[in-house]
Amino acid sequence: MIDLKRLRADPDHFKRGARDKGIEVxxxxxxxxxxxxxxxxxxxxxxxxxxxxxxxxxxxxxxxxxxxxxxxxxxxxxxxxxxxxxxxxxxxxxxxxxxxxxxxxxxxxxxxxxxxxxVPQPADPDVPIGGSPAENVEVRRWHPDWFDPARGFRSNKGFDPRTHLELVKDLKLVDFERGVKMAGTRQYVLTGDGMRLQQAVLRMALDLVAGEHGFTPMSVPVLVREECMVGTGFFPAGRDQAYHVAESQRGAGHDLFLVGTGEVGLMALHADEILDEAQLPLKYATVSTCFRREAGAAGRDTAGLFRVHQFEKVEQVLICRADEAESRRWHETMLGIVESLLKRLELPYRFVQCCTGDLGPKNADMIDVECWMPGRGDDDADGRPTGAWGETHSASRLYDYQCRRLNLRYRDAGGKTVFCHSLNNTVAACPRILIPILELYQNADGSITVPEALRPYMDGRERIG
RNA sequence: GGUGGGGUGGCAGAGCGGUUGAAUGCGCCGGUCUUGAAAACCGGUAGAGGGCUUUGCUCUCUCGCGGGUUCGAAUCCCGCCCCCACCGCCA
CATH class of the missing domain: 1.10.287 (Helix Hairpins)
Incomplete structure (x- = not known):
């Protein structure tokens, strides 16, 4: 939440901030x-x-x-x-x-x-003002030697691509029909090598962030109290997005909610605590199941693995001193971790500076990372998809907005209690990240080459199918 | 799920309904003493919100959370949350 003292002193700053984000309050x-x-x-x-x-x-x-x-x-x-x-x-x-x-x-x-x-956190002055993702601004991009998204799939690989949807069906990596039978729309079953591939990505991502970058790996609750959802800033605005376990209706004292991201458990961990400055920064990573109702997204990305109700994600959060320069540096560091993951996987990606309208209430700044997905985008004259960038990661900088809600503070050198700053960033979200992997690494014979970086996590296997 | 016990400051642990925001001990910080340290002694040690003549003084709230009784509640009553023990069930 915002600082009421600042609101009283400068209401226009917050009115502007809300207007720029397209949030009515x-x-x-x-x-x-x-x-x-x-x-x-x-x-x-x-x-x-x-x-x-x-x-x-x-x-x-x-x-x-x-x-x-x-x-x-x-x-x-x-x-x-x-x-x-x-x-x-x-x-x-x-x-x-x-x-x-x-x-x-x-x-x-x-x-x-x-x-x-x-009241949303106003976006930083250097965030472009815009109403929709269309107004986001590309920051930088990278691609491996063997695949340049600017050239189209055929000129890169010498054959026309199949979409991940076709690939997973042919290779029996995903069973959508039975997923839907059991649990309804946007549900799926990863089968055999599909599951193996997902586990390989998750484990590789966790090893990277925890093993190489010192983020403490954690397993946290995915079914939490409402306070955790409010504290992390997902409620009240995102109430529709969360599954609600109405335990109070059967006599329990409180309801529970399924989290949409491991960020909730990692951040709420220290709610109502006063930390020593020497403990900071806290660097945590988790791999957790995430649940999203996708309310309001009816009809969008209905086919395939892109937008589903339940998925697995490696998430990193960082809690640091209330210092803008320091939290900006950590933002870069965390993005650097994602960058090294994508380079090891050799996936073409680009960084996108989100505009004000795409930030959500809690963020002061957000960078999305998008991977090239040959199966997305408009069809060409022959009815073949031309490919498009698809969001796979999102890195947010929140100042003290989240820690105020969580009542998460530290004692500084002068003995004052100060709200911490927080940041969070996807390391790898599955099965979405499998889409570019499958589509880019597909071969003319319909098989998939396993990216080298994943082979140690796949019993050394070089291909699927 | 059942039964019983319990939640008080950084920790431990007192607290006949009336100067108890809270004894005492430990820890921590500062000081005296000491060549230095320890010991001993002295003093200080929670958070939040507000006011002012704004680095000090002052007011309010906080003894798990919420409500109630009362002129007055850490203390009595109710609801909830959490913890512990035993039993039952269970990956």
Whole structure:
């Protein structure tokens, strides 16, 4: 969430930020509620201060009188009761006053809090302003010697490509029909070498980020409390995207939600903690199952492995000191890890600077990594796909937006508690990353060459099919 | 799932409903002493929000979380969450 002090000081900054991201939030209403709340709080606190003072003054007197009352009879009793009543008059009036404040605050706080959570983090000034992914800006690209996306598949490999959909069917790597039978649309079964290939990619990615780059590998819950989803910034905006396990309907005290990314478990791990500055940065990686409802994506990428409800992902997160330069450096470092993965896999890729409209509420900056997928894109005159870039990774820089929500802080050299900065980045998302691998490494005879970097994870095998 | 016990500061551990935001011990920080260190002694040691004459003073909230009783709740009542023990079930 954003810093309310900054919002009060410069509302236009946040209004602009929301507008640039195409997110509707009534900031004027939030400021109004905030002002009301602060006024009420001041009144409530003044009342309580007096109540405490009074309690110390006349509390012991009341206690003494009540003790006397127990033994007293007749006239004494009436007199004692009268003085008791007189003594209690002021605190009773105060009590009513404070309760009135409490009620009004209780009315205001839920909408105030909800609006506060909805205010997006403004994008950094160097993020291009735009409304849709079409306005994202390519930053750089790379391709191996043996495949230049600019030239088209045939001139690179000497034959026309099949799409990954055709390849997995021919080679029996995926069973879509039975996946759908069991679990509905966008479900699939990886079979045999399809599963082996996926495991090879995941393990290679985890070894890279954990083994070579010092990210601690973790296994974290994928079924979490709502607080984790709100804390990591996926709720309330992305509530529709998450599967909701309504355990409260069968008597449990709280519901659970299936995470859409391992980032949730890795980031929520340290919620409500105050870390030592010396512990930072925290570098974590996980391989986890991810669940997405894909609400609003009906009809988009329905065929194949591109957009599915359940998938496996190696994710890296980093929690560091609240220093812009440092978190920018880590962003580059994490992107560098992805780059080395894709170079080892020899997959043509490009980095894309996402525009404001593509960032989502929580990010100040986001770089997408796209791989060349020969089976995507428009068809040519012969009805063959011409290929297109497809998003496989996404690297976000969040400043302290996420850590504020998670209440995740550290104590700096001066002893102050400061919200940490956080970053996250895909290392490898499966089965999506299998698409460029299968399509680029396909051979004229319909087989797939196993990328060299994956062979150690595939019992040394050189081809599938 | 059943039964029982329990959640208090960095940790351990007290706390008849009334100056208890919290004794005591440990740890940590500063000081005295010392050639240096240890010991001993003295002092200080939670977080959040607000106000001001803004590096200090002051107010409010926080004893798992939420609600209730009360003039007043760490203390009494209710709900929830979590932990521990034993039993049952189980990869």
């Amino acid at each position: 009534d900031i004027d209403r939030l400021l109004e509620l905030d002002g009301q709340r602060r006024t009420l709080l001041a009144g409530q606190e003044a009342g309580r201060a007096e109540q405490k003072k009074l309690g110390k003054e006349i509390g012991p007197q009341i206690g003494a009188l009540k003790r006397q009352l127990k033994e007293a009879t007749g006239k004494d009793r009436t007199a004692l009761q009268d003085s008791l009543r007189a003594l209690e008059q002021r605190p009773l009036a105060l009590k009513a006053e404070i309760q009135a404040y409490d009620e009004r605050i209780a009315e205001i706080e839920p909408p105030w809090r909800h609006l506060w959570l909805e």
